[in-house]
Amino acid sequence: MTKKESIDSKEFAIQAARIALELNSRDVMVVDLRGISPATDFFVIATSTSDRQGRTVCDDITVFAKAHGFPRFGLAGHDQGQWILADFVDVVVHVFDEEYRNYYELETLWGDAEQLELPEFKKPHAPHAQPKDE
Numbered sequence: 610m611t612k613k614e615s616i617d618s619k620e621f622a623i624q625a626a627r628i629a630l631e632l633n634s635r636d637v638m639v640v641d642l643r644g645i646s647p648a649t650d651f652f653v654i655a656t657s658t659s660d661r662q663g664r665t666v667c668d669d670i671t672v673f674a675k676a677h678g679f680p681r682f683g684l685a686g687h688d689q690g691q692w693i694l695a696d697f698v699d700v701v702v703h704v705f706d707e708e709y710r711n712y713y714e715l716e717t718l719w720g721d722a723e724q725l726e727l728p729e730f731k732k733p734h735a736p737h738a739q740p741k742d743e
Contacts, residue, residue, distance in 0.1 A: 616677050618699035619725075622651035624677075625670045625702055626727055629655040632666050634704065639725040640716060652719070653702045656710045660690025663704040667693045670702055 616624070622639045629637045634655035643650045653670075657663035664687055671681050674697050683696040692709045695702040703715060716724070 618650045618679075621674065621677060621679050621697070622653050622700045623725065623727065624673060625653045625700060626655070628669050628673060629653065629666050629702075629704065630727070632662065632669065633658065634662070634666055636710070637727070638716060639727065640719055641723045641725055642719060645719060645722050649696075649701045650699045651701070651725075652715070653700060654710075654716055655702075655704050656707055657690070657704050658707075660706065663690045663693050663706065666704050667695045667702065671695060674700075 619641075626637050626639050634657055637653070637655040640652040640654065641650070642648075642652060655666060657666060667684070667687065671684075674681060679697045679700065681695055682698050684694070686693040691706045692713070693702075693704045695704075705713070705715075
C-alpha cells in the first residue's frame with residue numbers, strides 16, 4: 610500500500626481548482642468560508658463546457674482527494690452534469706454548466722468570503738480512473 614501525501618483542506622481546494630483549470634473549466638475559483646460557514650471550509654466553483662467535462666473534472670478531483678486522505682462524503686448531479694456537487698466535508702466542489710452557474714451565482718451568496726488567488730499551474734495532472742461509485 611502506498612503512503613498518502615498529507616495536505617490540508619486549503620491545499621486540497623487549490624489542487625482541486627488546478628485540476629478543473631487543467632481540464633479546461635472556466636471561471637474557476639476557491640472561496641474561503643472558514644469562520645463564515647458552519648458547513649465547510651472551502652468552496653471550489655468551476656464552469657464546465659459540457660456535462661461530460663463536468664463529470665471528468667469531478668472524477669479526477671475525487672481520485673486526487675482519495676490519494677490525499679479526503680474521502681468523498683457525497684455526490685449529487687453527476688448523472689445530469691448541469692450542477693455537480695462533490696462533498697469532501699472540508700471542501701465542497703461545485704461544477705456547473707454555464708446556464709446553472711449564471712442562474713445560481715453561488716459565489717455571490719458568500720459576499721464576506723475571501724476568494725483565494727490561484728497560483729499559475731505549470732504541470733498538467735495525470736488523468737485518472739472514473740471513481741463515480743466509490
